[in-house]
Amino acid sequence: MKKVEVYILSGFLGAGKTSLLQNILSQEKQQKRKIAVIMNELGEVSIDSNAVSEETPLKELLNGCVCCTIQGQLEVQLENMLREYDLDALYIETTGVAHPIEVLDACLSPLFAENLNVKAIISIVDTKRWKDRSKLSIQLRKLLIEQVQHADVVLLNKIDSISDDEQSAIVSEIQGLNKNGKLLMTEFARVPLSMIQPKQMIDKQQHETAHVHEKLHLRTYVHTFTHQIDLSEFEQFLREMPDTIYRIKGYIGFTHSSDSYLFQYSYGMPIYMKEPIKRKKTLVFIGEDLDHNMLREKLILLEKSE
Numbered sequence: 001m002k003k004v005e006v007y008i009l010s011g012f013l014g015a016g017k018t019s020l021l022q023n024i025l026s027q028e029k030q031q032k033r034k035i036a037v038i039m040n041e042l043g044e045v046s047i048d049s050n051a052v053s054e055e056t057p058l059k060e061l062l063n064g065c066v067c068c069t070i071q072g073q074l075e076v077q078l079e080n081m082l083r084e085y086d087l088d089a090l091y092i093e094t095t096g097v098a099h100p101i102e103v104l105d106a107c108l109s110p111l112f113a114e115n116l117n118v119k120a121i122i123s124i125v126d127t128k129r130w131k132d133r134s135k136l137s138i139q140l141r142k143l144l145i146e147q148v149q150h151a152d153v154v155l156l157n158k159i160d161s162i163s164d165d166e167q168s169a170i171v172s173e174i175q176g177l178n179k180n181g182k183l184l185m186t187e188f189a190r191v192p193l194s195m196i197q198p199k200q201m202i203d204k205q206q207h208e209t210a211h212v213h214e215k216l217h218l219r220t221y222v223h224t225f226t227h228q229i230d231l232s233e234f235e236q237f238l239r240e241m242p243d244t245i246y247r248i249k250g251y252i253g254f255t256h257s258s259d260s261y262l263f264q265y266s267y268g269m270p271i272y273m274k275e276p277i278k279r280k281k282t283l284v285f286i287g288e289d290l291d292h293n294m295l296r297e298k299l300i301l302l303e304k305s306e
């Protein structure tokens, strides 16, 4: 089945996401690919949507940030997009305050995981703001860092506004935060598509190496349970988990109850909600350097000790 490529555009308020999207869309148009856009803005009225031409399908998520209050809506929009259009690629422009992991998480919903292929998280950094980031609150500084750390491609934008020395200092800071990401310097987010999209053409000999480069920086692991598990042992498992696992989401069943639970875990906080409909007991893990074998073994052990 053809999968739709998904690109998540992240970056702080005013960093240049809309400029980037416009540049991307005009290049995609030249290549005659069928593209759609999902835009998320915090206000009730969309300001940036006129940046997208009328022939490009556009869904907007207004008045909330996709990574928290309206994540469910993103899932609905994704589903609608897939049903209504035969797409080659989908770009999701997030609000400046979105956490990339949460957006990725919405794209991994079991409802359409088989139809989407998240190709890259592209984060755009306003170099001027980065230089002056000590003026921001601790939370916002953390967010800026997170947007850089989890990106597959980092665009250092607005380099016309800083000196050469400042550029070199920022490059080394960003490289220190994200050793695997691709770093590009831009003005008005002008970048050739080929630099931000993983290679399309792979010849057989190159396949292995190209494949490695094409993988997302953030990794995912999906585990399906065959049995119910003990709640306290599961909580012990969560406490022992490496802190590079940022997010877990899915359905789970416990020995103390015949109910299914929707389980959400983010920033160290587990949430369980009773799920009225019987679901396949599957958890999706998102993190860095995920050790699939370790996770699989530990989760299977939880089922055995039941």
Ligand SMILES: Nc1nc2c(ncn2[C@@H]2O[C@H](COP(=O)(O)OP(=O)(O)OP(=O)(O)O)[C@@H](O)[C@H]2O)c(=O)[nH]1
Pocket: 011, 012, 013, 014, 015, 016, 017, 018, 019, 020, 048, 095, 096, 157, 158, 159, 160, 161, 186, 187, 188, 189
């Ligand atoms: N000097 C300079 N200005 C830029 C550059 N890139 C973008 N801008 C300007 O910065 C402002 C914000 O750019 P946008 O592309 O709208 O940024 P955004 O991230 O979509 O902004 P929000 O939607 O508010 O989060 C606009 O006025 C752009 O013209 C650049 O490289 N240099």
